[in-house]
Structures are given as structure tokens and as C-alpha cells.
Amino acid sequence: MAHNLLNFKVxxxxxxxxxxxxxxxxxxxAAILFxxxxxxxxxxxxxxALYTMTGRGGQYGKDSEVAIKIALDEVNKKGLPGGAKLxxxxxxxxxxxxxxxVAKRYITDEKCKxxxxxxxxxxxxxxxxxxxxxxxxxxxxxxxxxxxTANKFQKYYFRSSNNTFQSMxxxxxxxxxxxxxxxxxxxxxxxxxxxxxQWMELKWALDKLGVKYQVVGEYWPKLYEPxxxxxxxxxxxxxxxILVNGMWGGDTVAFIKQxxxxxxxxxxxxFHVDAGGNYEVFAALGDDMPEGLILSARHHNNWPDTPENxxxxxxxxxxxxxxxxxxxxxxxxxxxxxxxxxxxxGNANDTEALIKALxxxxxxxxxxxxxxxxxxDPKTHQIVQVQAIGVTMKNDKFPPTKxxxxxxxxxxxxxxxxxxxxxxxxxxxxxK
Amino acid sequence: xxxxxxxxxxxxxxSTAMLLFLxxxxxxxxxxxxxxxxxxxxxxxxxxxxxxxxxMQLFNNFWVGLLVGAIGAGLVGMVIEFFFLRRIYGRAQQExxxxxxMTYAFILILDDTVKFIWGTEYxxxxxxxxxxxxxxxxxxxVPAYNVFIIIVGLLVVLFAWYFLMRTETGKMVRASSIxxxxxSLLGVNVPMxxxxxxxxxxxxxxxxxxxxxxxxxxxxxxxxxxxxxSMIVVVIGGFGNFxxxxxxxxxxxxVLSFGILYMPELATVLTFIVMIIVLIAKPEGLLAKKAxxxx
Numbered sequence: 001m002a003h004n005l006l007n008f009k010v011x012x013x014x015x016x017x018x019x020x021x022x023x024x025x026x027x028x029x030a031a032i033l034f035x036x037x038x039x040x041x042x043x044x045x046x047x048x049a050l051y052t053m054t055g056r057g058g059q060y061g062k063d064s065e066v067a068i069k070i071a072l073d074e075v076n077k078k079g080l081p082g083g084a085k086l087x088x089x090x091x092x093x094x095x096x097x098x099x100x101x102v103a104k105r106y107i108t109d110e111k112c113k114x115x116x117x118x119x120x121x122x123x124x125x126x127x128x129x130x131x132x133x134x135x136x137x138x139x140x141x142x143x144x145x146x147x148x149t150a151n152k153f154q155k156y157y158f159r160s161s162n163n164t165f166q167s168m169x170x171x172x173x174x175x176x177x178x179x180x181x182x183x184x185x186x187x188x189x190x191x192x193x194x195x196x197x198q199w200m201e202l203k204w205a206l207d208k209l210g211v212k213y214q215v216v217g218e219y220w221p222k223l224y225e226p227x228x229x230x231x232x233x234x235x236x237x238x239x240x241x242i243l244v245n246g247m248w249g250g251d252t253v254a255f256i257k258q259x260x261x262x263x264x265x266x267x268x269x270x271f272h273v274d275a276g277g278n279y280e281v282f283a284a285l286g287d288d289m290p291e292g293l294i295l296s297a298r299h300h301n302n303w304p305d306t307p308e309n310x311x312x313x314x315x316x317x318x319x320x321x322x323x324x325x326x327x328x329x330x331x332x333x334x335x336x337x338x339x340x341x342x343x344x345x346g347n348a349n350d351t352e353a354l355i356k357a358l359x360x361x362x363x364x365x366x367x368x369x370x371x372x373x374x375x376x377d378p379k380t381h382q383i384v385q386v387q388a389i390g391v392t393m394k395n396d397k398f399p400p401t402k403x404x405x406x407x408x409x410x411x412x413x414x415x416x417x418x419x420x421x422x423x424x425x426x427x428x429x430x431x432k
Numbered sequence: 433x434x435x436x437x438x439x440x441x442x443x444x445x446x447s448t449a450m451l452l453f454l455x456x457x458x459x460x461x462x463x464x465x466x467x468x469x470x471x472x473x474x475x476x477x478x479x480x481x482x483x484x485x486x487x488m489q490l491f492n493n494f495w496v497g498l499l500v501g502a503i504g505a506g507l508v509g510m511v512i513e514f515f516f517l518r519r520i521y522g523r524a525q526q527e528x529x530x531x532x533x534m535t536y537a538f539i540l541i542l543d544d545t546v547k548f549i550w551g552t553e554y555x556x557x558x559x560x561x562x563x564x565x566x567x568x569x570x571x572x573x574v575p576a577y578n579v580f581i582i583i584v585g586l587l588v589v590l591f592a593w594y595f596l597m598r599t600e601t602g603k604m605v606r607a608s609s610i611x612x613x614x615x616s617l618l619g620v621n622v623p624m625x626x627x628x629x630x631x632x633x634x635x636x637x638x639x640x641x642x643x644x645x646x647x648x649x650x651x652x653x654x655x656x657x658x659x660x661x662s663m664i665v666v667v668i669g670g671f672g673n674f675x676x677x678x679x680x681x682x683x684x685x686x687v688l689s690f691g692i693l694y695m696p697e698l699a700t701v702l703t704f705i706v707m708i709i710v711l712i713a714k715p716e717g718l719l720a721k722k723a724x725x726x727x
Contacts, residue, residue, distance in 0.1 A: 055653030
């Protein structure tokens with residue numbers, strides 16, 4: 001009997017021990033697996049980006065890709081609600097039809113919550129229709145056609161870099177206030193919407209500011225025209241006081257190279273304020289860049305001289321081994337815009353709430369001078385930023401360039417956008 | 433129009449025409465002899481610009497770049513013709529489609545190859561020191577480098593005339609553009625002629641690229657920009673007609689130059705209008721005879 005009792009007690013103790021052990025084991029396993037399960041259940045919020053990765057605009061795509069990675073690291077390090085992570089898929093946009101098919105695939109197959117990017121306005125105009133049809137937010141980061149935040153506005157579209165109207169309005173102010181005794185003006189720009197709209201916007205702005213001028217020539221080479229020689233001799237004959245140029249990228253480089261031996265820049269003021277001052281132009285021209293050209297760009301590597309801008313530029317340089325073109329800053333800001341909206345709303349699924357969060361959002365950009373923070377205009381969804389126009393001068397602090405812009409004149413953001421009078425004019429001229 | 437304006441526009445047009453001629457002469461030569469419409473011809477122009485850039489980085493000598501760039505483009509052309517295009521010769525009805533597909537594929541491959549090797553950033557190369565200045569013709573300023581391009585173009589014309597008209601090999605090249613089968617029956621190694629002609633033609637495209645590089649931007653996609661204008665020149669002059677390429681280039685260069693002065697809104701359309709007029713009036717091209725005999 002006593003033996004049986006002893007056995008019972010021992011068995012009971014052993015059973016309790018094993019149960020405790022099982023319990024401890026269970027707790028141990030749960031302690032290991034629970035964090036893992038949190039990781040697997042944390043959401044990956046996908047952003048579907050389209051960028052030009054080949055041909056002429058390839059550098060803008062490459063720069064945007066680098067800037068996106070920098071922004072993603074910062075965003076994911078700061079964290080998003082529910083431990084979610086942002087991820088970006090990038091595809092070469094090629095042409096409007098192809099970009100539309102990729103955008104649709106992003107939404108239906110990849111389940112992307114946002115569309116993003118795009119260099120060409122033509123492609124942006126096509127993809128915004130996909131965004132509207134599928135009710136997916138599209139953050140445009142580099143294409144600058146004013147249409148998208150004006151007559152072609154649709155509520156799912158937002159833009160994180162300035163449009164051409166903002167550049168041209170600032171340009172008109174510069175022409176009025178900074179250049180004296182000029183009368184004759186000529187324009188050369190690529191023969192498509194981007195080139196045409198800039199000239200229309202500059203003339204509208206000059207008229208609004210009461211500037212009297214005489215147009216002595218308008219020249220429309222095709223986009224990517226390799227040879228401007230005959231245009232240059234025609235411009236020299238017209239002899240304007242101001243030559244306005246609406247080209248971008250390699251076209252600007254080629255034009256300046258071909259015009260310089262004719263002495264064009266000594267005979268007239270050269271004015272190129274949307275894309276003329278982009279870093280790649282300085283890098284390509286090196287010592288061939290003339291002094292005294294009046295240029296601007298959507299972001300400057302050397303202005304403003306703030307810790308935020310300097311840190312951004314150096315981070316890019318460290319990641320890419322070169323300094324950024326302005327396309328990069330638009331992409332960088334775009335990712336932060338999306339992240340901030342998600343933080344405000346608490347998730348990436350409530351599109352209407354995200355739109356409300358983006359409207360009016362203040363977003364600190366590298367290009368913001370001290371005392372100013374860029375913001376998204378609630379009615380047009382266009383980022384509102386200052387514009388700084390400068391003059392080329394010797395500066396080799398951003399190699400391989402030998403010149404950069406200096407002597408900047410800064411134009412306040414609220415004087416540049418929104419301009420509903422212009423939007424009304426544009427809608428009458430171009431339609432919705 | 434005053435005389436100075438006329439001279440300025442004429443010389444601008446001539447400089448544009450010479451570069452166009454150098455590219456399109458190669459294109460028309462390939463069509464005439466090899467019977468291939470080489471859509472990838474602009475890519476050899478592109479290779480010329482990049483070879484020039486690379487050689488400038490290595491040797492800082494434009495003249496080395498000029499020679500090696502042209503030869504390099506020619507060698508690449510010969511490799512493509514020998515190993516790839518030959519596979520599709522003589523496939524009767526499908527050959528046209530295969531040519532289009534294969535040469536278009538090479539546009540994409542070569543474009544991405546330069547992007548892979550040299551990156552996407554815009555590059556430029558300086559003009560040689562001896563050609564950086566300008567000349568004054570009366571009150572008209574003409575960059576020395578543009579004059580140099582015109583001289584090179586004229587030298588190529590002279591050399592081509594001598595080669596095609598005065599040498600045995602040149603006679604064989606002309607004969608192969610008329611009747612390849614008959615030429616091979618006479619014991620001539622026609623495939624070798626075709627490969628050599630392809631190499632010379634693509635070398636001319638490469639030469640145009642090297643000459644253009646100090647004036648334009650060295651960038652992926654540069655080849656595609658020149659191919660349409662080159663095709664227009666070849667259509668106007670006549671497919672396979674070398675002198676037609678010269679005439680076509682001169683017409684296009686001057687029409688564009690004076691069109692910019694008087695009809696700037698229509699300047700880029702004028703070249704297409706000229707092409708349409710030629711296609712209606714003389715569809716085989718201004719200098720081409722109507723097709724006779726076999727190829």
C-alpha cells in the first residue's frame with residue numbers, strides 16, 4: 001500500500017514536472033514564434049513606379065531609383081503603422097500605351113496601393129487616366145506639364161515637384177525685375193506639349209505682370225533634334241535681347257555647345273528656367289558652359305545651403321557615386337509624402353482618407369529655404385514651392401562640373417501657385 | 433534676304449547636310465550592295481560617338497578617336513553582318529520581315545550595351561584645340577569645326593568617287609549592286625564583298641558619330657535620332673544610290689535651314705513634304721534608274 005502511495009506521489013510529481021516542462025516549452029516556443037509571426041503578418045505596402053530607364057531620359061530614371069532607395073530606408077527606419085514596410089517596384093515606362101498596361105498590372109496583379117513616378121508628361125497624362133479609373137493614388141515625381149494639376153486634374157493625382165507654370169511665373173518676375181531695357185524676345189523649344197506650354201505660360205505671365213515685349217522669333221525643333229546649327233543662325237539674324245529656351249537634358253547640352261562658337265551668348269541674354277539648370281547639363285558641359293546664363297531647375301545641389309539639402313545631396317552622392325539631377329528630389333519627396341499620409345491615416349487602404357491627408361500636407365523638402373516648408377495645394381494637388389533662379393558662374397565643388405548657378409533670386413511659393421486665373425485660361429485653350 | 437543671311441543659312445545647311453550624308457551614304461550603300469535596309473545603322477553612329485568618348489578619356493587625342501572610332505564601328509558592323517545577317521539572306525518572302533526584326537533587335541542591344549558600359553549620364557567631348565575657333569566670311573561667323581565637317585564630307589565624296597569609278601574593287605562593288613548572281617558566276621567572292629561593304633558603310637556611320645560627338649551629346653538613344661532623317665535622305669536620293677544620298681542630304685540640309693528662317697512652324701515638316709513630293713513624282717528616287725535585271 002505504502003509502495004503504491006509512493007508510486008502515486010512520484011508519478012504525480014513527475015506528471016506535474018512534465019506538465020510544467022511542457023508549459024515552459026510551450027512558452028519558449030511561443031516566445032520565439034510570436035515575433036516571427038508579427039514579421040510575417042506585417043504589411044508590405046507596394047508602390048508601382050514607372051520611370052524612363054533607357055535612352056535619353058535614362059539618367060532621370062536611374063537617379064530616381066537611387067533617391068527612392070534612400071527615402072525608403074529613411075521611411076522604414078522611422079516606421080509605419082502596424083510595422084508595415086514600404087516597397088517600390090520600378091518598370092521602364094517606354095511609351096504611353098506600354099506604361100498604361102504596366103500601371104494596370106501594378107493595380108490588378110501586384111496589388112500596388114500607389115502609382116508613382118514618370119518622367120514624360122505624355123506618359124503621365126496616360127497613366128493619370130488609369131489612376132482615375134481604378135481610384136488609385138498616383139504621385140507624379142518629375143513630369144512637369146501643368147495640365148495634370150490644372151485642366152486635367154483628377155483627385156487621385158498628386159505631384160511632388162513643380163510644374164512648368166511655377167517655373168515660368170518666377171521667370172516672368174525675373175525678366176521684369178532683374179533685366180533692364182529689354183524689348184525683343186525669342187523662344188526655342190521642343191515641338192511638343194512641354195515646349196509649347198512653357199512659352200504659352202511665360203507670355204501669359206509677362207502679360208499679367210504688365211511687361212511690354214516684342215516676339216522676334218519662335219523656333220520649334222523636334223525633341224532630340226541633333227543639329228541646331230540652322231536654328232542658331234536664324235536666331236542670330238533675329239537678334240533678340242532675350243532668348244528663352246524650353247529644352248531639357250541632352251538637347252540643352254547640344255544647343256549650348258553648338259551656339260557657343262557663334263558668340264550667341266555674348267549677343268543676347270540666355271534664359272532657361274525650367275530645366276536649363278539641371279545638374280546633368282553642368283556635368284556634361286564642364287568648362288564649355290558659358291558664364292552668365294540665366295537658369296533654374298526643380299532642385300539645386302548647391303542651393304539652399306541648408307543642412308537638409310546638403311545631407312540629401314551627400315547621401316545621394318554616397319549611394320550613387322555622383323551628384324543628383326533634379327528628378328531624384330521629386331522621387332525622394334514623393335516617397336516621404338506617401339509615408340506621411342499613411343502615418344496620418346493609420347493604414348494604406350483608405351484611399352479617400354489618404355487623399356484628405358495629402359491635401360494641404362506640409363512636407364519638408366531638401367529644396368526648402370530656411371523658414372519655408374513646401375506644401376500640397378488642396379485644390380490642385382500640386383506641391384507649392386519657392387523657385388530660385390540663378391546665373392552660371394565658376395564653381396567646381398560638385399565635380400565634374402566647373403560651373404554652377406549662383407547669385408540666386410528667390411521667388412515666394414504662394415505667388416507662383418495656385419493660379420486659378422491661369423487654370424481657367426488653360427482650360428479654355430486646351431480643354432479638360 | 434540679305435547676302436550675309438543667305439551665306440550663314442547656306443553654310444549651316446551644308447554642315448548639317450554633310451553629317452547626314454556621311455550617315456545615309458552608308459545606309460544606301462548597304463541597301464544597294466547587301467540588299468539590307470539596316471534599321472540599326474544609327475547604332476553605328478552611336479558607337480562612333482562612344483568610341484570617340486572613350487578614346488578621348490584614354491589618349492586625350494581627337495584624331496586617334498576619329499580613326500579608331502570609325503574603324504571600330506566598321507569592325508562591329510562586319511561581325512554583325514558575318515555572324516547574324518548572313519543567316520537570313522535569300523529567304524525570299526520572309527527576308528524583309530527578318531531584316532526588320534533583326535536590325536531592330538540590334539538597335540535595342542547596342543543601345544543597352546552602351547548604357548551598360550558607359551552609363552546613362554550625358555557625356556560630351558571637346559573639339560580639337562586647332563578647331564575651336566571661328567572663321568569670318570564677310571560679317572558671317574562660321575565655327576571652324578563646322579567647316580572641318582564640310583571638308584571631311586567633300587573628301588569622302590571624292591574618295592568614294594575614285595574608289596567606285598577607278599578601282600577594280602569599286603567596279604565589283606558596283607557590279608554586286610546590279611547583279612550579285614552574275615558576279616558570283618564570274619568567280620568573285622560576293623559574300624566577302626558584302627561583308628567588306630557592310631564594314632565600310634558602318635564605318636562611315638561611325639565616322640559621322642565621331643565627327644558629331646564634339647557638337648552633340650554622347651548619350652544612349654542618339655542613334656535613333658538620326659535614322660529617320662537618314663531614311664528620308666535615302667528615299668529622296670534613291671535606294672542604293674550613293675550620289676543620290678549626297679543630293680538628298682544637300683536638299684534636306686538646305687530645305688531645313690531656309691525653312692527655319694521663313695517657316696519656323698513648319699520647318700521640321702518640310703523634309704517630309706519634300707520626301708512625299710519625290711515619292712509621287714519619282715518614287716524610285718531622284719538619281720535612281722528604274723529597277724532592271726536581277727539582284
